[in-house]
Amino acid sequence: MTELTLVQAINRGLQQAMHDDADVVMLGEDIGLNGGVFRATDGLQKEFGAERVIDTPLSETGIVGTAVGMALYGLKPVPEIQFQDFIYPAFDQIVSEVAKFRYRSGGQYPCHLVIRSPYGGGVKGGLYHSQSAEAYFAHTAGLKVVIPSTPADAKGLLLSSIYDEDPVLFFEPKRIYRAVSGEVPDGDHRVPLGVAKVVREGTDLSLFAYGAMVHPALQAAETLASDGPSVEVVDLRTLSPLDEKAVLASVEKTGRAVIVHEAPRFCGYGAELAALFAEKALFSLKAPVARVTGYDTPFPYALEHLYLPNAARIVAAVRTTMAAG
Amino acid sequence: MAEARAAPAEAPVAANEEPPLSDVLSAYRTMVIARVMDERCLTLQRQGRIGFYVPMQGQEAAQVGCAWALAEEDWIFPAYRELGVALARGIPIPLLINQFFGNSGDEIKGRQMPNHYGYRRFRFVTASSPVGTQISHAVGAAMAARLRKDPIVTVSFFGDGTTSSNDFHAALNFAGVFQAPSIFFCQNNQWAISLPREKQTRSATLAEKAAAYGFPGVVVDGMDFRAVYRAVAEARTRALAGGGPTLIEAQVYRLGPHSTSDDPRRYRSDAELAEWRDRDPVARLKQELHEAGALTEENDRAIWEAAKEEIARAVEAAEKLPSVDPLSIFDDVYAQRTPSLEEQRAGLQRELAAGGEPKR
Ligand SMILES: Cc1ncc(C[n+]2csc(CCOP(=O)(O)OP(=O)(O)O)c2C)c(N)n1
Ligand SMILES: [Mg+2]
Numbered sequence: 001m002t003e004l005t006l007v008q009a010i011n012r013g014l015q016q017a018m019h020d021d022a023d024v025v026m027l028g029e030d031i032g033l034n035g036g037v038f039r040a041t042d043g044l045q046k047e048f049g050a051e052r053v054i055d056t057p058l059s060e061t062g063i064v065g066t067a068v069g070m071a072l073y074g075l076k077p078v079p080e081i082q083f084q085d086f087i088y089p090a091f092d093q094i095v096s097e098v099a100k101f102r103y104r105s106g107g108q109y110p111c112h113l114v115i116r117s118p119y120g121g122g123v124k125g126g127l128y129h130s131q132s133a134e135a136y137f138a139h140t141a142g143l144k145v146v147i148p149s150t151p152a153d154a155k156g157l158l159l160s161s162i163y164d165e166d167p168v169l170f171f172e173p174k175r176i177y178r179a180v181s182g183e184v185p186d187g188d189h190r191v192p193l194g195v196a197k198v199v200r201e202g203t204d205l206s207l208f209a210y211g212a213m214v215h216p217a218l219q220a221a222e223t224l225a226s227d228g229p230s231v232e233v234v235d236l237r238t239l240s241p242l243d244e245k246a247v248l249a250s251v252e253k254t255g256r257a258v259i260v261h262e263a264p265r266f267c268g269y270g271a272e273l274a275a276l277f278a279e280k281a282l283f284s285l286k287a288p289v290a291r292v293t294g295y296d297t298p299f300p301y302a303l304e305h306l307y308l309p310n311a312a313r314i315v316a317a318v319r320t321t322m323a324a325g
Numbered sequence: 326m327a328e329a330r331a332a333p334a335e336a337p338v339a340a341n342e343e344p345p346l347s348d349v350l351s352a353y354r355t356m357v358i359a360r361v362m363d364e365r366c367l368t369l370q371r372q373g374r375i376g377f378y379v380p381m382q383g384q385e386a387a388q389v390g391c392a393w394a395l396a397e398e399d400w401i402f403p404a405y406r407e408l409g410v411a412l413a414r415g416i417p418i419p420l421l422i423n424q425f426f427g428n429s430g431d432e433i434k435g436r437q438m439p440n441h442y443g444y445r446r447f448r449f450v451t452a453s454s455p456v457g458t459q460i461s462h463a464v465g466a467a468m469a470a471r472l473r474k475d476p477i478v479t480v481s482f483f484g485d486g487t488t489s490s491n492d493f494h495a496a497l498n499f500a501g502v503f504q505a506p507s508i509f510f511c512q513n514n515q516w517a518i519s520l521p522r523e524k525q526t527r528s529a530t531l532a533e534k535a536a537a538y539g540f541p542g543v544v545v546d547g548m549d550f551r552a553v554y555r556a557v558a559e560a561r562t563r564a565l566a567g568g569g570p571t572l573i574e575a576q577v578y579r580l581g582p583h584s585t586s587d588d589p590r591r592y593r594s595d596a597e598l599a600e601w602r603d604r605d606p607v608a609r610l611k612q613e614l615h616e617a618g619a620l621t622e623e624n625d626r627a628i629w630e631a632a633k634e635e636i637a638r639a640v641e642a643a644e645k646l647p648s649v650d651p652l653s654i655f656d657d658v659y660a661q662r663t664p665s666l667e668e669q670r671a672g673l674q675r676e677l678a679a680g681g682e683p684k685r
Pocket of ligand 1: 485
């Protein structure tokens with residue numbers, strides 16, 4: 001075990017995979033000599049060489065398209081998109097190619113790669129350095145979408161993603177790259193994909209969150225602990241495929257659900273959870289499902305503190321839900 | 326009509342890269358099969374027996390000439406119009422015909438429209454529809470092969486219109502920077518659906534775009550099997566020697582419609598078509614073989630007859646095969662079916678059990 005920040009844990013995970021498996025290669029903008037703008041790949045080019053840690057020209061479609069070719073050939077590429085806000089130039093490659101290769105080839109060409117990208121607000125990044133675009137990708141059949149919230153999960157989920165057989169979009173909560181640290185197992189630590197985690201047990205209400213939002217959700221649960229309801233917090237960890245069993249088990253137990261994410265509300269990931277509860281847990285519900293999300297606006301710069309869900313807003317939603325039934 | 330222009334600077338053609346005559350004869354046979362199969366498939370579509378078809382007539386010499394200059398180990402990244410390349414690769418005719426029918430003999434399980442096939446064992450990667458995306462795949466695969474020290478090249482196929490796409494630029498730029506052992510084979514068939522070549526780009530040639538990426542670009546007469554062969558062999562030798570990528574612009578003509586959904590009379594003249602028909606690449610190679618004493622009229626007739634028979638047999642067999650398994654719709658989305666896919670699969674299974682399969 002070593003005490004690491006979340007971004008250090010990612011760096012260790014990458015280092016572990018590159019050390020253990022010669023097929024693992026990385027490519028992206030400024031990831032080599034510079035170690036990535038967030039230092040996630042710090043030191044890796046020095047250790048593994050410029051042929052495996054590749055500084056690319058500034059083109060996201062080029063980065064992902066090239067990684068696809070490498071994956072088809074049998075490598076395990078881990079391309080980095082510098083900010084998730086800049087993933088859109090690669091959207092066609094991801095949605096039309098990465099997601100569909102296995103299917104369209106009748107299983108002949110799996111296209112396994114891990115696209116890493118920092119996402120989310122809280123860093124004064126304005127419209128184009130703050131977005132949470134997970135819903136676009138969770139909507140696409142053939143992709144897996146993974147978002148860690150702790151250093152240990154970051155390393156463990158990353159290593160599982162690299163050794164998975166399917167393409168994974170691995171979104172890293174940049175707001176807590178350094179703000180959160182914790183004990184991380186050494187070596188080839190794996191956390192299985194598709195398994196949610198109850199990070200705080202409770203009996204009256206379930207909070208569902210992922211990535212950076214797990215932390216204000218936990219804070220809200222603690223705030224309410226002394227005199228309020230007993231709140232359970234579920235960290236989804238993998239958005240696609242969703243651990244349906246775990247989320248349904250929690251709602252069936254508590255009878256109340258509040259969903260938290262930074263992304264805009266309309267057609268956001270929370271809508272899928274709410275629909276799932278309506279379809280499969282309606283008769284366990286004692287109150288309407290609530291969502292605490294970003295607003296249906298572009299991500300604002302000066303007013304990001306108002307846009308982003310925080311513990312106070314989550315506490316208020318929990319109180320309203322408890323009052324409703 | 327665009328004449329094949331002289332190659333820009335830095336486009337040497339090696340004199341020693343000549344295919345042996347016996348090889349040229351089997352290449353000719355492949356071109357004939359492509360021509361016959363293409364015509365047959367257009368008819369099948371008109372008769373409603375297959376759903377759609379993308380013809381390639383006029384591009385036989387370019388496609389077969391290119392494939393002929395490659396090694397079996399080289400990887401092909403095709404677009405949707407590469408029947409000649411597929412046949413030259415040795416992909417069996419019945420396999421292709423079954424794909425057009427989307428039946429249970431289709432190895433890609435009826436997943437895609439006709440022409441969007443691919444077979445891993447032939448190193449012929451499954452095509453998609455969005456134009457250009459495959460170009461950067463070829464660059465990535467070339468870089469991967471070099472990392473593993475495999476002495477191969479990758480070849481991407483695309484059209485004149487596709488040189489305007491994002492991925493064309495990104496891929497050529499990456500290939501130049503990384504000196505990838507990759508060949509960009511552009512078939513300039515003068516049209517991108519209804520848009521003529523000169524409205525696609527202001528550049529005088531497509532090949533000259535390579536200069537901006539720092540590697541050679543060559544224009545070649547794509548109606549001339551030997552010229553294409555030489556240009557590709559030369560590019561391949563250079564790539565394997567560490568000399569980096571090459572862009573080849575093969576000037577051809579799409580003699581048929583863009584696809585069976587297209588009516589070219591809306592946008593191009595009969596005169597233009599007639600002019601290019603006179604340069605038919607299949608007829609041209611026949612003439613060359615004839616002059617070299619390698620092909621008699623009688624042999625030629627036999628080649629056409631054999632092609633017709635083989636294709637007729639494959640069509641007959643394909644029509645006897647049952648359709649694809651309905652429940653296979655849920656396979657190959659992921660390596661393993663997810664719980665929600667299992668649930669949806671069970672739902673379809675119940676639906677089929679209750680009411681049978683709705684009409685296709
Ligand atoms: C990204 C994208 N946009 C539009 C289309 C529709 N489309 C299919 S083929 C085509 C023209 C392509 O022309 P060219 O690259 O010259 O190839 P050709 O069809 O002539 O072989 C178009 C516009 C497409 N398949 N993909
Ligand atoms: Mg064209």
